[in-house]
Amino acid sequence: MATNGRTVASVDPDVALAYKFPEVSFAYDERDVALYALGVGACGADAVDDKELHLVHHRDGQRHIKALPTFASLFPNKNSNGRGIVNVPGIHFDASLLLHGQQYIEIYKPIPSCASVVNKVKVAGLHDKGKATILEIETTTSLKDSGEVLCMNRSTIFLRGAGGFSDSSRPYSYTTYPANQISRISIPNSAPSAVYEDQTQQSQALLYRLSGDYNPLHSDPMVAQVAGFTRPILHGLCTLGFAARAVIKSFCNGDPAAVRNIFGRFLLHVYPGETLVTEMWVDGQRVQYQTKAKERDRAVLSGYVLLKHIPSSLSSGADNGGGRL
């Protein structure tokens, strides 16, 4: 329903939870993998960076370009034809007020540099926060031929202005996954094990969107203003890609296959052109991180990256590498 061109928000949880999403098939290739890596800043400071060139180029005769694990975060875009918005019957909201809240990614196999895959999609959570509704969409992606499961993305979408649908005294809250699966991030008081600084470009969102999220919030000044921003903002998943790269460079010697899980909560919008400073703390195989927009000295993202292992030589601190402070 729309009044004055704006949708009046309404949520019918029974209808939303009963919805069976269609499976979505698609294919990608090395060009997509390399374009994504450039979109999240790989080789942005050094075109011959020896920890990143393999993400965009067949370096030293390597057979395949290596996919960053966060390349997997693009797969749910295919559920919405690249509009950056997901359609769930029973949930009506003003699309201009949608923000990405969190992303959780489990990687079961190193992401191939080209593949034909299938997405299975479901609602994994629905929460009434009064001023907003939080919708969690789970997308499990498998190789089309073998059926082997590659990864799972849980995308948390914050629908501003769409809350208050609970008709009981308790706010509505529904989740399909265990409460301990995503732990709260508390940033340690100690000095970080490593700090990595990255300059985003003014054109960062315009480049990143070519990887498949064409939501005009990231490119159209008028749409950004209606959403409450002075200019188009960076895709949350682009910021997450920068943060995960910082971890991979600092603790995995640039090896993208070293990552098992990634979590991030988007705390504040990022404007393209801002400098991202990622502070990292090692805790066993988990690297906790917090990313700040340097110019505003504000935290914009926090989360963790779970690694398969941390080389013992690095467990008390980061590898030396370009970009470290």
Ligand SMILES: CCCCCCC/C=C/C(=O)SCCNC(=O)CCNC(=O)[C@H](O)C(C)(C)COP(=O)(O)OP(=O)(O)OC[C@H]1O[C@@H](n2cnc3c(N)ncnc32)[C@H](O)[C@@H]1OP(=O)(O)O
């Ligand atoms: C199938 C895939 C579709 C994907 C679609 C992706 C479309 C992409 C869009 C973007 O990329 S937008 C850019 C990236 N995102 C952002 O820039 C958002 C940055 N964050 C914020 O602006 C704020 O954090 C917020 C989301 C507006 C929330 O701030 P607010 O002050 O309104 O919240 P609180 O009052 O602190 O908390 C209320 C309630 O909500 C919970 N919560 C708060 N922040 C988040 C969050 N980021 N993710 C999830 N949940 C959040 C918070 O815990 C409170 O709940 P209770 O604790 O009270 O239960």
